Amino acid sequence: xxxxxxxxxxxxxxxxxxxxxxxxxxxxxxxxxxxxxxxxxxxxxxxxxxxxxxxxxxxxxxxxxxxxxxxxxxxxxxxxxxxxxxxxxxxxxxxxxxxxxxxxxxxxxxxxxxxxxxxxxxxxxxxxxxxxxxxxxxxxxxxxxxxxxxxxxxxxxxxxxxxxxx
Ligand SMILES: Cc1cc2nc3c(=O)[nH]c(=O)nc-3n(C[C@H](O)[C@H](O)[C@H](O)COP(=O)(O)O)c2cc1C
Numbered sequence: 001x002x003x004x005x006x007x008x009x010x011x012x013x014x015x016x017x018x019x020x021x022x023x024x025x026x027x028x029x030x031x032x033x034x035x036x037x038x039x040x041x042x043x044x045x046x047x048x049x050x051x052x053x054x055x056x057x058x059x060x061x062x063x064x065x066x067x068x069x070x071x072x073x074x075x076x077x078x079x080x081x082x083x084x085x086x087x088x089x090x091x092x093x094x095x096x097x098x099x100x101x102x103x104x105x106x107x108x109x110x111x112x113x114x115x116x117x118x119x120x121x122x123x124x125x126x127x128x129x130x131x132x133x134x135x136x137x138x139x140x141x142x143x144x145x146x147x148x149x150x151x152x153x154x155x156x157x158x159x160x161x162x163x164x165x166x
Contacts (some may be wrong), residue, residue: 001049002028002084012039018050019076025131026061027068029076031093032124040065046130056140063132073126085119086110136164 003013015038016028027049030037040046043137044066050059077085097103135151146166154160 001045001051002036003049004036005043005045006043012036013163018048019127023101024137025063025129027127027129029125029127030074031088031091032126033095034093036094037128038129048130057140060136060138061130061132061162062134063130065128065130068127068129070123070126073123076127077121077125082119086114088125089114089119089122141166 001010001013002016005011012035016030016036016128016145018026018028020027044064046063046065048061048063051060077088079122080088086107089110090103133153137147137151139147141147144166147166148164150162150164151159
């Protein structure tokens with residue numbers, strides 16, 4: 001779950017797939033014109049929530065989001081099935097559309113356009129990397145005596161680890 005805030009200060013959240021993470025942060029892919037992208041352009045601070053209800057566990061991350069390079073996006077885009085690549089071209093994510101039929105017609109048109117050739121990376125599609133500034137790990141325990149550990153970056157760039165009351 002990715003939470004962003006609009007320029008007017010209104011929060012919203014949605015599921016995105018975490019594609020990979022590395023020492024520099026957490027990477028997901030989306031449409032650069034989508035509502036979430038517009039939010040992140042205005043306010044790069046985001047929050048991500050990873051719940052594992054069966055394990056009574058959650059991880060909440062706060063960080064700053066930045067677009068990854070087109071080269072890095074292309075690497076992932078190229079690995080996707082052709083249908084998904086065409087879908088990325090067709091979707092003006094978060095815009096109002098008149099019908100599903102229109103969407104399907106545009107998909108067919110795009111399929112024709114790129115027939116027998118490699119589908120290029122749309123310039124309005126790619127990844128964001130969220131660089132974490134805090135992690136909160138939560139583990140359910142009996143009698144509501146849950147464990148909560150907050151890892152926060154201090155001014156020296158070191159991770160400070162604190163136990164929080166449940
Ligand atoms: C299981 C699941 C995975 C999803 N993965 C993504 C994703 O990786 N990228 C994405 O842009 N939207 C993904 N979506 C759709 C988003 O939740 C959301 O509807 C879309 O990105 C538009 O959000 P926005 O209008 O706030 O920008 C996923 C939805 C579900 C239910």
